Amino acid sequence: MASRGPAGSHPISAEPLSRSIFRKFLLMLCSLLTALYVFYCLAERCQPLSGPVAGVPGLRVPPGPRELALWPAAAQRKRLLQLRQRRRVWPPRPREGSYEEPDTPGLVVGPGGSGAGSSVAEAPPGTLALLLDEGSKQLPQAIIIGVKKGGTRALLEFLRVHPDVRAVGAEPHFFDRSYHKGLAWYRDLMPRTLEGQITMEKTPSYFVTREAPARISAMSKDTKLIVVVRDPVTRAISDYTQTLSKRPDIPTFESLTFRNRSAGLIDTSWSAIQIGLYAKHLEPWLRHFPLGQMLFVSGERLVSDPAGELGRVQDFLGLKRIITDKHFYFNQTKGFPCLKKAEGSSKPHCLGKTKGRAHPAIAREVLRRLREFYRPFNLKFYQMTGRDFGWDG
Numbered sequence: 525m526a527s528r529g530p531a532g533s534h535p536i537s538a539e540p541l542s543r544s545i546f547r548k549f550l551l552m553l554c555s556l557l558t559a560l561y562v563f564y565c566l567a568e569r570c571q572p573l574s575g576p577v578a579g580v581p582g583l584r585v586p587p588g589p590r591e592l593a594l595w596p597a598a599a600q601r602k603r604l605l606q607l608r609q610r611r612r613v614w615p616p617r618p619r620e621g622s623y624e625e626p627d628t629p630g631l632v633v634g635p636g637g638s639g640a641g642s643s644v645a646e647a648p649p650g651t652l653a654l655l656l657d658e659g660s661k662q663l664p665q666a667i668i669i670g671v672k673k674g675g676t677r678a679l680l681e682f683l684r685v686h687p688d689v690r691a692v693g694a695e696p697h698f699f700d701r702s703y704h705k706g707l708a709w710y711r712d713l714m715p716r717t718l719e720g721q722i723t724m725e726k727t728p729s730y731f732v733t734r735e736a737p738a739r740i741s742a743m744s745k746d747t748k749l750i751v752v753v754r755d756p757v758t759r760a761i762s763d764y765t766q767t768l769s770k771r772p773d774i775p776t777f778e779s780l781t782f783r784n785r786s787a788g789l790i791d792t793s794w795s796a797i798q799i800g801l802y803a804k805h806l807e808p809w810l811r812h813f814p815l816g817q818m819l820f821v822s823g824e825r826l827v828s829d830p831a832g833e834l835g836r837v838q839d840f841l842g843l844k845r846i847i848t849d850k851h852f853y854f855n856q857t858k859g860f861p862c863l864k865k866a867e868g869s870s871k872p873h874c875l876g877k878t879k880g881r882a883h884p885a886i887a888r889e890v891l892r893r894l895r896e897f898y899r900p901f902n903l904k905f906y907q908m909t910g911r912d913f914g915w916d917g
């Protein structure tokens with residue numbers, strides 16, 4: 525427009541003043557908004573720091589009026605978490621059995637590689653350590669102890685979405701196979717954690733290992749134990765299917781199931797059958813741990829309602845319920861829930877293609893006989909755990 529036209533010099537001389545005031549005002553507004561935003565982020569980040577973590581043994585809970593007192597630490601923590609999430613390689617999908625987490629040098633290098641990290645592992649997770657993104661290695665406060673083919677991998681992968689969970693990718697097999705290597709070796713396998721984060725591992729064979737309850741209790745009697753269980757008949761078939769995929773020459777499921785088919789005598793020494801006797805395996809655990817320190821996750825519900833089951837697990841671990849419905853979608857082809865996308869990745873993340881294999885067809889009579897066999901053990905297990913898993917409905 526002709527604003528600078530014949531209107532004269534008056535408005536022209538006045539303009540720079542109002543502009544500079546406007547500019548200052550804008551600057552102040554921006555600063556204010558930035559400050560507000562920073563405080564908003566801090567408040568959001570600070571809340572899960574205390575409270576929920578209190579239930580987890582061995583974790584320090586910051587004292588006092590936390591939002592303000594802790595803000596430098598919280599800001600660092602948030603930044604580090606973001607860094608970590610960006611660095612996480614998704615999807616970390618190597619072959620089954622040789623699963624390794626990229627940021628767990630102890631596992632990749634093996635027992636020999638423990639030297640480099642050990643000095644840092646002793647460092648306290650103080651401000652400097654936080655700034656340097658070190659953290660420290662801790663013995664696990666929670667372990668997924670079983671069961672094989674129950675859905676333990678799925679549970680661990682879902683749990684890892686939580687920013688306060690750090691877990692070993694591979695199965696350490698410490699309390700069954702490598703106990704002689706000592707706790708220092710075990711701890712060195714663990715990922716570094718920041719204050720308030722929970723260290724976890726999963727090794728499904730612990731549940732059926734006689735020595736495991738006493739050994740884990742000797743490490744810490746406060747260890748939280750998670751058992752993913754699934755209908756023992758389906759589990760046995762799934763177990764057999766996995767073996768069959770590696771060794772196609774093994775006998776049929778039926779011939780391995782029965783000691784004497786015509787007498788209907790089931791071979792309880794076959795591991796595929798034996799692992800499903802949950803009540804029997806649970807007994808020694810309850811001699812070392814109170815029932816309240818164990819959580820039994822339904823492998824079936826982990827598939828049909830992953831968010832619901834994850835809610836129970838997060839509560840049990842004293843974590844804020846961060847993993848919810850919106851993290852999952854159901855893949856009809858696979859018949860399995862998938863994570864929509866992992867933090868720091870734009871790709872959806874389903875379980876490896878070895879999961880959800882098609883099971884061989886088993887004669888109905890064999891299934892009936894197996895269900896009959898497992899029923900008393902299942903009922904005993906429901907009684908012991910206080911939860912009816914619905915396998916005999």
Ligand SMILES: *[C@@H]1O[C@H](CO)[C@@H](O)[C@H](O)[C@H]1NC(C)=O
Binds near residue numbers: 784785786787
């Ligand atoms: C299987 O059981 C049947 C009936 O009890 C018996 O006659 C037979 O000898 C048994 N076979 C074996 C190999 O034990």
Ligand SMILES: *[C@@H]1O[C@H](CO)[C@@H](O)[C@H](O)[C@H]1NC(C)=O
Binds near residue numbers: 855856862874877
């Ligand atoms: C569902 O799973 C199938 C088989 O693994 C895969 O090919 C497909 O891409 C998946 N679809 C989605 C939407 O994830």
